[in-house]
Amino acid sequence: MPVNKLTDRFGRTVNYVRLSVTDRCDFRCVYCMAEDMTFLPRQQVLTLEEIARVARSFVSLGTEKIRLTGGEPLVRKDILELVREVGTYGLRDFAMTTNGSQLSAMAEPLRKAGLHRLNISLDSLDPEKFRSITRTGNLSKVLEGIDAACEAGFRDIKLNVVVMKGRNDEEIPDLVEFARRKQVSISFIEEMPLGNISEHDRGLALCTSDEVRDVIGRFHELIPTTDNSGGPARYYRMPDSPIRVGFISPHSHNFCSTCNRVRVTVEGRLLLCLGNEHSVDLRRVLRANPTSDEKLQLAIIDSMDLKPERHHFSSNGDVQIIRFMNMTGG
Ligand code: SAM
Numbered sequence: 001m002p003v004n005k006l007t008d009r010f011g012r013t014v015n016y017v018r019l020s021v022t023d024r025c026d027f028r029c030v031y032c033m034a035e036d037m038t039f040l041p042r043q044q045v046l047t048l049e050e051i052a053r054v055a056r057s058f059v060s061l062g063t064e065k066i067r068l069t070g071g072e073p074l075v076r077k078d079i080l081e082l083v084r085e086v087g088t089y090g091l092r093d094f095a096m097t098t099n100g101s102q103l104s105a106m107a108e109p110l111r112k113a114g115l116h117r118l119n120i121s122l123d124s125l126d127p128e129k130f131r132s133i134t135r136t137g138n139l140s141k142v143l144e145g146i147d148a149a150c151e152a153g154f155r156d157i158k159l160n161v162v163v164m165k166g167r168n169d170e171e172i173p174d175l176v177e178f179a180r181r182k183q184v185s186i187s188f189i190e191e192m193p194l195g196n197i198s199e200h201d202r203g204l205a206l207c208t209s210d211e212v213r214d215v216i217g218r219f220h221e222l223i224p225t226t227d228n229s230g231g232p233a234r235y236y237r238m239p240d241s242p243i244r245v246g247f248i249s250p251h252s253h254n255f256c257s258t259c260n261r262v263r264v265t266v267e268g269r270l271l272l273c274l275g276n277e278h279s280v281d282l283r284r285v286l287r288a289n290p291t292s293d294e295k296l297q298l299a300i301i302d303s304m305d306l307k308p309e310r311h312h313f314s315s316n317g318d319v320q321i322i323r324f325m326n327m328t329g330g
Contacts, residue, residue, distance in 0.1 A: 001062065001064060001090065001092075002059070002060055002061065002062050003062055004061065004062025004063075005061045005062055005301055006058075006061050006062060006063070006300070006301065006304055007304060008272075008304040008305070008307040009304070009305055009307070010257075010307075010309055012257075012258070012259055012260060012307070013062075013260060014063070014260055014261065014262055014304065014307070015062060015063055015064045015065060015260050016063065016064070016065040016066075016067075016229075016260050016261040016262075017055070017058045017063050017065070017066050017067075017261065017262055017263070017264065018066075018067045018068075018069055018261060018262075018263045018264070019051055019054065019055060019066060019067070019068055019069070019263075019264050020069055020070050020071060020263065020264065020265050020266045020327070021048075021051060021068050021069070021070055021071070021073045021076045021079060021082065021266060022045070022070045022071040022072065022073065022075060022076040022266055023039050023040050023045075023070065023071045023265075023266050023327050024039050024070070024071045024072065024075050024076075025070060025071045025072040025075065025099070026072055026075055026099070026101055026102075026136060026137075027072065027099050027101070027134040027135065027136055027137045028134065028135035028136055029099075029121075029123070029133060029134050029135070029137075029162075030132075030133055030134075030135065030197065030199040030200060031133075031162050031164065031191045031197065031200075031202075031205075031325075032194075032195070032325045033195070033197075033325075034195070034196070034197060034198070035135060035199070040266065040267060044267050044283075045266050045267065046266055046267070046268045046283060046286070048076075048078055048079075048081060048082045048085075050268065050283070050286050050287075051082060051264075051266075052082060052085045052086065053286060053293055053296065054264055054268070054282060054286070054296070055085075055086050055089065056089065056293065057293050057296045057297045057300055058300065059089045059090075059091065060293075060297060061297060061300060061301065063091075064091060064092040064093065065091060065092060065093040065094075065095070066086060066089075066091055066093075066094055066095070067094075067095045067096065067097060067119075068082070068083070068086075068095075068096045068097075069096065069097040070097075070266070071266070072098065072099050072101070073096055073097070073098055074098055074101070074102040074103070074106055075102075080106075080109055080110070080113050083096075083110055083113040083114060083115050084113045084114060086114070087113055087114020087115065088114070091116075093116055093117065094114065094115055094116045094117070095115070095116060095117040095118065095119065096110065096115055096117075096118055096119070097118075097119040097120075097121070097160070098118060098119070098120055098121070098145075099120070099121050099134070099137065099142065100120040100121065100122065100141075100142040100145035100146055100149075101137065101138070101141050101142055101145065102145065103118075103120070103142075103144075103145025103146070103148050103149050104141065104144040104145050104147075104148045105148075106148075107145065107148035107149040107151070107152040107154070108148065108151075108152045110152070111152040111153055111154060115154075116154070116155065117154060117155060117156050117157070117158075118149050118154050118157050118158075119157075119158045119159075119160050119187075120142070120145065120146055120149065120157065120158070120159055120160070121159070121160045121161075121162075122142060122146070122159045122160070122161060122175070122178075123161055123162055123168050124139070124168045124171055125139070125171060125174055125175065125178055126139075126171070127139040127140070129167070129168060129171075130142075133164075133167065133168065146159075146182065146184070147182075150182060150183075150184065156185065157184040157185070158184065158185040158186065158187055158244075158246070159175070159178075159179055159184055159185070159186040159187070160186075160187050160189060160248075161175055161186065161187070161188050161189065162189045162190075162191050163188050163189065163190070163191075163207040163212055164191060164200070164205040164206075164207060165204065165205050165206065165207045166204075166205065167200070167205065169207050169211075169212075169215075172188070172212055172215045172216060173215065173216070173218075173219055176216055176219070176220065176245065179243055179245075180238075180241045180243060183241075183242060183243060184243060185243045185244040185245070185246065186243065186244075186245055186246070187233060187245070187246030187247065187248055188209060188212045188245075188246070188247055188248070189248040190206060190207070190208060190209060190248065190249050190250055190251045190252065191205060191206060192250050192251075192274070192275075192313060192325070193313055194274075194325045195325060195327075206251065208249070208251065208252045209234075209247035209248070209249040209252055209253065210252060212247065213236075213247060216245065220238045220240075220241075221238060221239055222236040222237075222238065222245060223236060223237045223238070223239065224236055225237055225244065227244065228258070231248070231255060231259070231260075231261065232248050232249055232250050232253060232254070232255045233246045233247065233248045233249075234246065234247050234249070234253065235247075250274070250275070250311070250313055251313050254310060254311075256273075256309065256310035256311060257310075259273070259307075262303075262307070264282065265327055266327075267283060268281065268282040268283030268284075268286060269281060269282070269283070270282050270299075270300065270303050272303060272304075272306050272307040272308065273307060273308045273310075273311055274311060275311025275312065275313055276308045276311055278306045278307070278308055279306075280299060280300075280302075280303040280306065282296065282299060282300070285299045
């Protein structure tokens, strides 16, 4: 692995990149998108080859961990080709976040193509609630997908739940039991004010990680661990299960001081912070230099000076970032 050349002004080393491979999705989750979304025209979207160049450049600068996300990464045509390519870069950790809708067919090919890990979003175990949160999703397809992922031999599968009061907070115990039964880890996420939604009031729906932990604590002892992904997640274990329970708390706990990650949108915008607009246009550099990655690498190194010290999400639901999560790459 090359020496890491990505250190920012605050001494933080960036070794983790999330690459969005599409802004499109077959779901319209109420916290993530508006019902009527307009997606990017094709020429604004990076080609798979361009995404691979970005990935390769980060790896040459010391990146050890890449996550493919979106939108829904599995709706991008030829995604397996990209997975196969990035799978040859010798990453310590190569993961994907997916809504699971296509995993029943894709889990095994993804595993064979070299992907190490999967995070699967699952906000409800009730088919109607699931449909109302995702607007278009079919719960049974996703459950089949989770089983297929388990059978394909992925290590450390994790479920992601965005908890909303009055929506799915009553399902917290059931979701934990489901995860224990399937032997997959589970993380509960506080909804973030990304993109302007009108479907619900984010301030009223916010269910803090402390509240979720209190609910789980009524059924299971939660033992804090020192596991740390450098992000806003804190992990716990239970005495009678191998799974981890995570809490992702962008509102209530700020872990910016150890932030080790950046994101690249499918338009090639390098975002230095989830909760700030600071960015660098990598697509311009990619397309101006089609045969060499040297300028691309320099642009990535220089971008480190733009990484802000921290984000400031307020918990009243006000939108502070106008881009939706499907653009950002969750
Ligand atoms: N389509 C994939 C999926 O459903 O997992 C990947 C993209 S999705 C944007 C990645 C993650 O971001 C999901 O776990 C989703 O629940 C989460 N997410 C989206 N919008 C969010 C928001 N406003 N606040 C918190 N999490 C959000």
